[in-house]
Amino acid sequence: QQQVKQSPQSLIVQKGGISIINCAYENTAFDYFPWYQQFPGKGPALLIAIRPDVSEKKEGRFTISFNKSAKQFSLHIMDSQPGDSATYFCAASKSGNTGKLIFGQGTTLQVKP
């Protein structure tokens, strides 16, 4: 049972454009939603995370938008750069299971120069 659904599977964006990746979750007990960035041959790196008490969180060019009623959250990458080309994973977990992240299937982003 896939508890976190991520789309699109792949994304091509021009340099300077906005990259948008969406995730939907099923379990209303989830209360922590991080995004990870993974480059080939590397482990995932925490990018930004949000909890349900806020609807948006911004860190530099990265913004998470959160819609609790729709059980959806998304990552926006503003002014996308070729160096952002990587695989992005959304994830979710709940209090009490702090070490158990449920991941989406991943989105491969390519930013063209």
Added chain:
Amino acid sequence: KAGVTQTPRYLIKTRGQQVTLSCSPISGHRSVSWYQQTPGQGLQFLFEYFSETQRNKGNFPGRFSGRQFSNSRSEMNVSTLELGDSALYLCASSLGTLNEQFFGPGTRLTVL
């Protein structure tokens, strides 16, 4: 501060063998989680250890096991290897009170 380290980085085994992977968490981190990453199934949670006790377990067969030592270092063991066990095995550590997990580079296991 040193990050999460995993050894070995690459491993080749044959079916039926067993393997042990090691993870050293970030200093001060007491929680260690293990994940399996494959192209088909993505990132899947294996188990989590906190203060030497297994706190969470994913949906993997009993061939997959782990343990944590008093210095928070962790090992995972896979017995009777199958071809489908070929994957990148990732270890992540956290303080245990927050959900922010930091991943190591992984161990690439190939089963022939």
